[in-house]
Amino acid sequence: DAGITQSPRHKVTETGTPVTLRCHQTENHRYMYWYRQDPGHGLRLIHYSYGVKDTDKGEVSDGYSVSRSKTEDFLLTLESATSSQTSVYFCAISPGTSTVGELFFGEGSRLTVL
Amino acid sequence: GDSVTQMEGPVTLSEEAFLTINCTYTATGYPSLFWYVQYPGEGLQLLLKATKADDKGSNKGFEATYRKETTSFHLEKGSVQVSDSAVYFCALRDNTNAGKSTFGDGTTLTVKP
Numbered sequence: 001d002a003g004i005t006q007s008p009r010h011k012v013t014e015t016g017t018p019v020t021l022r023c024h025q026t027e028n029h030r031y032m033y034w035y036r037q038d039p040g041h042g043l044r045l046i047h048y049s050y051g052v053k054d055t056d057k058g059e060v061s062d063g064y065s066v067s068r069s070k071t072e073d074f075l076l077t078l079e080s081a082t083s084s085q086t087s088v089y090f091c092a093i094s095p096g097t098s099t100v101g102e103l104f105f106g107e108g109s110r111l112t113v114l
Numbered sequence: 115g116d117s118v119t120q121m122e123g124p125v126t127l128s129e130e131a132f133l134t135i136n137c138t139y140t141a142t143g144y145p146s147l148f149w150y151v152q153y154p155g156e157g158l159q160l161l162l163k164a165t166k167a168d169d170k171g172s173n174k175g176f177e178a179t180y181r182k183e184t185t186s187f188h189l190e191k192g193s194v195q196v197s198d199s200a201v202y203f204c205a206l207r208d209n210t211n212a213g214k215s216t217f218g219d220g221t222t223l224t225v226k227p
Contacts, residue, residue: 031213042118042203042217043158050212058214059115090157092215099213100146100165105157 003027006091006106014114019078021109023091025071031094032074033103034058034066036087043090049074081113116141120204120218127194127225135189135221137178137204145206147171147180147187152201152220161189161202194225 003026013019023032031050035043035058045058047066055066063085067075078085088110092103121136139147146165150158162171167182176191187204204218 033215035217040219042219043215044217045214048212048214056212092158094213099209100207102148102150102160102163103158103207103215105159107157 004091004093004104004106006089006109008109009107010110012112012114013081015082016080019081019111019113021076021089021091021111023074023076023106025074025093027093027095028071029093029095030071030097031099032068033092033094034064034074034076035090035092036060037090037108038087046076046089078111081111083113085111086113087111116145116206116208116214116216118204118206118216118218120202121221123220124222124224127223129196129225129227130193131225133189133191133194133198133223135202135204135223137187137189137218139185139187139204139206139216141185141206141208143208143210145208147178148205148207148215149176149178149187149189150203150205150217152203154200158203194223196225196227199223199225 005024033048034046044060049055049068091106148163149161151161152158162173164171164180170179201220207215
Protein backbone atom coordinates (compact mmCIF):
# COMPACT_ATOMS: atom_id res chain seq x y z
CA ASP A 1 0.00 0.00 0.00
CA ALA A 2 1.67 3.22 -1.17
CA GLY A 3 -0.69 5.34 0.92
CA ILE A 4 -2.21 7.43 -1.85
CA THR A 5 -5.60 9.04 -1.48
CA GLN A 6 -7.42 11.17 -4.00
CA SER A 7 -10.24 13.58 -3.28
CA PRO A 8 -12.92 14.06 -4.25
CA ARG A 9 -13.59 10.64 -5.76
CA HIS A 10 -16.55 11.92 -7.73
CA LYS A 11 -17.48 15.42 -8.78
CA VAL A 12 -20.06 16.95 -11.08
CA THR A 13 -19.58 20.57 -12.00
CA GLU A 14 -20.66 23.09 -14.59
CA THR A 15 -18.69 24.55 -17.46
CA GLY A 16 -16.63 27.54 -16.41
CA THR A 17 -16.29 26.70 -12.74
CA PRO A 18 -12.92 26.06 -11.09
CA VAL A 19 -12.14 22.59 -9.82
CA THR A 20 -9.30 21.33 -7.65
CA LEU A 21 -8.40 17.68 -7.24
CA ARG A 22 -6.13 16.62 -4.42
CA CYS A 23 -3.62 13.82 -4.25
CA HIS A 24 -2.24 13.00 -0.82
CA GLN A 25 0.56 10.59 0.01
CA THR A 26 1.58 9.40 3.45
CA GLU A 27 5.21 8.58 2.59
CA ASN A 28 8.00 10.89 1.50
CA HIS A 29 7.98 10.06 -2.20
CA ARG A 30 9.68 12.53 -4.49
CA TYR A 31 7.87 11.99 -7.79
CA MET A 32 4.15 12.51 -8.23
CA TYR A 33 2.11 12.48 -11.44
CA TRP A 34 -1.35 13.39 -12.65
CA TYR A 35 -2.86 11.39 -15.50
CA ARG A 36 -6.23 11.44 -17.19
CA GLN A 37 -7.87 8.33 -18.55
CA ASP A 38 -10.24 8.47 -21.50
CA PRO A 39 -11.65 5.63 -23.62
CA GLY A 40 -9.32 4.81 -26.50
CA HIS A 41 -6.50 6.98 -25.13
CA GLY A 42 -5.06 5.00 -22.28
CA LEU A 43 -3.50 7.26 -19.67
CA ARG A 44 -2.05 10.61 -20.67
CA LEU A 45 0.26 12.64 -18.49
CA ILE A 46 -1.03 16.08 -17.48
CA HIS A 47 1.63 17.36 -15.08
CA TYR A 48 4.24 15.91 -12.81
CA SER A 49 6.32 16.95 -9.85
CA TYR A 50 9.86 16.03 -8.85
CA GLY A 51 9.89 17.86 -5.53
CA VAL A 52 8.31 20.63 -3.50
CA LYS A 53 7.55 23.53 -5.85
CA ASP A 54 9.18 21.60 -8.72
CA THR A 55 6.63 20.78 -11.38
CA ASP A 56 6.55 20.41 -15.15
CA LYS A 57 4.10 19.87 -17.97
CA GLY A 58 3.09 16.60 -19.50
CA GLU A 59 1.60 15.92 -22.92
CA VAL A 60 -1.92 17.27 -22.20
CA SER A 61 -1.30 20.19 -19.82
CA ASP A 62 -3.44 22.87 -21.52
CA GLY A 63 -6.23 24.04 -19.22
CA TYR A 64 -4.59 22.54 -16.12
CA SER A 65 -2.28 23.85 -13.44
CA VAL A 66 -0.66 22.13 -10.47
CA SER A 67 0.90 23.01 -7.18
CA ARG A 68 3.03 21.19 -4.68
CA SER A 69 3.68 23.30 -1.62
CA LYS A 70 4.51 20.32 0.58
CA THR A 71 5.81 16.86 -0.15
CA GLU A 72 2.62 14.99 0.64
CA ASP A 73 0.12 16.97 -1.46
CA PHE A 74 -0.08 17.45 -5.22
CA LEU A 75 -3.02 19.54 -6.38
CA LEU A 76 -4.48 19.61 -9.87
CA THR A 77 -6.58 22.66 -10.76
CA LEU A 78 -8.87 23.27 -13.67
CA GLU A 79 -9.18 27.04 -13.68
CA SER A 80 -12.32 27.04 -15.83
CA ALA A 81 -13.67 23.57 -16.47
CA THR A 82 -14.80 22.54 -19.94
CA SER A 83 -16.76 19.51 -21.12
CA SER A 84 -13.61 18.14 -22.77
CA GLN A 85 -12.12 17.79 -19.29
CA THR A 86 -14.74 15.24 -18.30
CA SER A 87 -12.55 12.28 -17.47
CA VAL A 88 -11.19 10.03 -14.78
CA TYR A 89 -8.09 11.51 -13.17
CA PHE A 90 -5.42 9.37 -11.57
CA CYS A 91 -2.62 10.41 -9.31
CA ALA A 92 0.48 8.23 -9.22
CA ILE A 93 3.67 8.16 -7.19
CA SER A 94 7.05 6.61 -7.63
CA PRO A 95 8.41 5.12 -4.40
CA GLY A 96 11.35 6.89 -2.83
CA THR A 97 13.48 8.71 -5.38
CA SER A 98 13.34 5.97 -8.01
CA THR A 99 12.78 6.66 -11.69
CA VAL A 100 13.11 3.01 -12.71
CA GLY A 101 10.41 1.07 -10.92
CA GLU A 102 6.67 0.90 -11.16
CA LEU A 103 4.16 3.59 -10.34
CA PHE A 104 1.53 3.27 -7.65
CA PHE A 105 -1.86 4.73 -8.43
CA GLY A 106 -4.65 6.26 -6.45
CA GLU A 107 -8.20 5.06 -6.94
CA GLY A 108 -9.09 7.87 -9.31
CA SER A 109 -11.32 10.93 -9.33
CA ARG A 110 -14.23 10.89 -11.75
CA LEU A 111 -15.02 14.39 -12.97
CA THR A 112 -18.08 15.28 -15.02
CA VAL A 113 -18.33 18.75 -16.52
CA LEU A 114 -21.84 19.63 -17.67
CA GLY B 115 8.93 11.19 -28.05
CA ASP B 116 8.29 7.85 -26.43
CA SER B 117 5.29 5.81 -27.51
CA VAL B 118 3.63 2.47 -26.77
CA THR B 119 1.41 0.55 -29.18
CA GLN B 120 -0.59 -2.37 -27.92
CA MET B 121 -2.99 -4.76 -29.52
CA GLU B 122 -6.43 -3.34 -29.94
CA GLY B 123 -9.28 -4.99 -28.16
CA PRO B 124 -11.58 -6.03 -26.90
CA VAL B 125 -10.38 -9.61 -26.60
CA THR B 126 -12.81 -12.36 -25.64
CA LEU B 127 -11.56 -15.81 -24.71
CA SER B 128 -12.94 -18.96 -23.20
CA GLU B 129 -11.61 -20.12 -19.85
CA GLU B 130 -8.30 -22.04 -20.13
CA ALA B 131 -7.48 -20.49 -23.51
CA PHE B 132 -4.03 -19.10 -24.31
CA LEU B 133 -3.63 -15.34 -24.13
CA THR B 134 -1.29 -13.05 -26.04
CA ILE B 135 -1.51 -9.27 -25.99
CA ASN B 136 1.05 -7.64 -28.23
CA CYS B 137 2.96 -4.53 -27.17
CA THR B 138 5.68 -2.63 -29.03
CA TYR B 139 7.40 0.58 -28.04
CA THR B 140 9.60 3.37 -29.29
CA ALA B 141 11.98 5.11 -26.92
CA THR B 142 15.17 7.08 -27.21
CA GLY B 143 16.83 5.63 -24.12
CA TYR B 144 16.69 2.36 -22.22
CA PRO B 145 13.31 2.33 -20.56
CA SER B 146 11.83 -0.01 -18.02
CA LEU B 147 8.77 -1.87 -19.31
CA PHE B 148 5.58 -2.74 -17.45
CA TRP B 149 2.23 -4.39 -17.71
CA TYR B 150 -0.46 -2.92 -15.49
CA VAL B 151 -3.95 -4.30 -14.89
CA GLN B 152 -7.09 -2.35 -14.06
CA TYR B 153 -10.22 -3.86 -12.57
CA PRO B 154 -13.54 -2.01 -12.79
CA GLY B 155 -13.69 1.09 -10.62
CA GLU B 156 -10.08 0.81 -9.51
CA GLY B 157 -6.74 2.37 -10.30
CA LEU B 158 -4.00 0.60 -12.21
CA GLN B 159 -1.85 -1.91 -10.41
CA LEU B 160 1.39 -3.51 -11.48
CA LEU B 161 1.12 -6.95 -13.04
CA LEU B 162 4.76 -7.46 -14.01
CA LYS B 163 7.86 -5.56 -15.07
CA ALA B 164 11.27 -5.83 -16.71
CA THR B 165 13.98 -3.26 -16.32
CA LYS B 166 16.53 -4.33 -18.93
CA ALA B 167 16.83 -6.21 -22.19
CA ASP B 168 16.16 -9.99 -22.07
CA ASP B 169 14.62 -9.77 -18.60
CA LYS B 170 11.44 -11.78 -18.16
CA GLY B 171 8.76 -10.47 -15.86
CA SER B 172 6.24 -12.91 -14.44
CA ASN B 173 3.35 -12.88 -11.99
CA LYS B 174 0.15 -14.88 -11.46
CA GLY B 175 0.89 -17.03 -14.52
CA PHE B 176 1.45 -14.03 -16.79
CA GLU B 177 4.81 -13.53 -18.50
CA ALA B 178 6.48 -10.97 -20.74
CA THR B 179 10.05 -10.72 -22.04
CA TYR B 180 11.85 -7.44 -22.77
CA ARG B 181 12.98 -7.77 -26.39
CA LYS B 182 15.22 -4.87 -27.33
CA GLU B 183 15.87 -6.12 -30.88
CA THR B 184 12.16 -6.11 -31.72
CA THR B 185 11.22 -3.36 -29.23
CA SER B 186 8.48 -5.57 -27.86
CA PHE B 187 7.05 -6.70 -24.53
CA HIS B 188 4.22 -9.09 -25.35
CA LEU B 189 2.03 -10.37 -22.52
CA GLU B 190 1.21 -14.10 -22.41
CA LYS B 191 -0.67 -16.51 -20.19
CA GLY B 192 -1.08 -20.18 -20.86
CA SER B 193 -4.54 -20.66 -19.36
CA VAL B 194 -6.78 -17.71 -18.56
CA GLN B 195 -9.45 -17.67 -15.89
CA VAL B 196 -12.67 -15.70 -15.56
CA SER B 197 -10.98 -13.67 -12.83
CA ASP B 198 -8.41 -12.40 -15.37
CA SER B 199 -11.10 -10.29 -17.02
CA ALA B 200 -9.80 -6.73 -16.81
CA VAL B 201 -8.12 -3.97 -18.82
CA TYR B 202 -4.39 -4.46 -19.46
CA PHE B 203 -1.99 -1.60 -20.14
CA CYS B 204 1.52 -1.83 -21.50
CA ALA B 205 3.78 1.01 -20.38
CA LEU B 206 7.35 2.20 -20.45
CA ARG B 207 9.19 4.43 -18.03
CA ASP B 208 11.95 6.74 -19.13
CA ASN B 209 14.42 6.69 -16.28
CA THR B 210 16.33 9.67 -17.69
CA ASN B 211 13.44 12.14 -17.78
CA ALA B 212 11.94 12.43 -14.32
CA GLY B 213 10.72 8.89 -14.71
CA LYS B 214 7.78 9.83 -16.89
CA SER B 215 5.69 6.89 -17.97
CA THR B 216 3.99 6.41 -21.34
CA PHE B 217 1.02 4.06 -21.63
CA GLY B 218 -0.62 2.13 -24.40
CA ASP B 219 -4.34 2.55 -24.99
CA GLY B 220 -5.28 -0.54 -23.01
CA THR B 221 -6.74 -3.90 -24.04
CA THR B 222 -9.97 -5.12 -22.52
CA LEU B 223 -9.96 -8.85 -21.84
CA THR B 224 -13.15 -10.77 -21.15
CA VAL B 225 -12.90 -14.43 -20.21
CA LYS B 226 -16.07 -16.50 -20.47
CA PRO B 227 -16.70 -19.69 -18.50
